[in-house]
Amino acid sequence: EPEVTQTPSHQVTQMGQEVILRCVPISNHLYFYWYRQILGQKVEFLVSFYNNEISEKSEIFDDQFSVERPDGSNFTLKIRSTKLEDSAMYFCASSFRSNQPQHFGDGTRLSIL
Amino acid sequence: EDQVTQSPEALRLQEGESSSLNCSYTVSGLRGLFWYRQDPGKGPEFLFTLYSAGEEKEKERLKATLTKKESFLHITAPKPEDSATYLCAVQARGGSSNTGKLIFGQGTTLQVKP
Numbered sequence: 326e327p328e329v330t331q332t333p334s335h336q337v338t339q340m341g342q343e344v345i346l347r348c349v350p351i352s353n354h355l356y357f358y359w360y361r362q363i364l365g366q367k368v369e370f371l372v373s374f375y376n377n378e379i380s381e382k383s384e385i386f387d388d389q390f391s392v393e394r395p396d397g398s399n400f401t402l403k404i405r406s407t408k409l410e411d412s413a414m415y416f417c418a419s420s421f422r423s424n425q426p427q428h429f430g431d432g433t434r435l436s437i438l
Numbered sequence: 439e440d441q442v443t444q445s446p447e448a449l450r451l452q453e454g455e456s457s458s459l460n461c462s463y464t465v466s467g468l469r470g471l472f473w474y475r476q477d478p479g480k481g482p483e484f485l486f487t488l489y490s491a492g493e494e495k496e497k498e499r500l501k502a503t504l505t506k507k508e509s510f511l512h513i514t515a516p517k518p519e520d521s522a523t524y525l526c527a528v529q530a531r532g533g534s535s536n537t538g539k540l541i542f543g544q545g546t547t548l549q550v551k552p
Contacts, residue, residue, distance in 0.1 A: 329481075356538050368482065368525065368542040381537035416481050423538035424470050424489075424529060429481035 327351045331417050331430035338407055339438055346402045346433045348417030357400045358418040358427060359392065361385070368416065374400065375423070412437045440465045440530045444543035451516055451550050459511040459546045461526030469529040469536060471509050473502050476523045476545065485511075485524075516550045523547045 330349045359371040372382045391403045418427040443462045474482035486495040488504040501512040527540040
């Protein structure tokens with residue numbers, strides 16, 4: 326069964342450094358998402374992406390965050406200057422249509438020191 | 439404000455002891471309600487989608503139902519392998535752009551003892 330893959334599984338970065346989280350969505354899906362989950366808290370929406378542009382972003386997704394689909398298979402989340410509070414599990418998801426089930430990867434655990 | 443609340447936060451069952459998990463939601467207009475299962479260290483795994491009140495979906499020992507204010511996930515004769523965190527998420531209707539944003543509840547952590 327097709328699945329969403331994320332790399333790396335764990336990223337440790339110094340505060341202030343840039344980090345890029347990578348995702349390969351399911352191949353025929355058209356909608357792409359990033360969510361994050363701080364330990365012990367709810368899964369929170371960050372951004373949705375369709376037709377090569379951001380369709381919605383949350384208040385969390387400020388100027389330090391950006392997303393890109395550099396080719397036909399990858400979807401990336403960049404954090405320009407990481408803060409301690411960016412430490413969380415980051416999940417990528419994709420769906421064929423916006424109201425259809427989103428399929429999630431197993432996440433990247435981001436630890437900011 | 440769109441909101442999802444799940445109860446209970448934690449549930450311990452004996453193997454074979456049936457029970458229900460609740461997901462209450464307030465949204466401007468429901469576009470869809472989704473149930474996911476999450477194992478420790480893993481991403482949410484899709485279980486069910488419900489789109490309108492009165493709809494029911496069933497898979498093995500799980501059955502999801504939907505009303506205008508809440509959804510239930512019924513677990514019949516659970517087994518230890520059903521132990522996981524169950525997440526409920528809703529999509530709200532949003533003006534001219536339905537972007538697919540999911541709003542999650544905090545989850546119910548289920549432990550089934552043999």
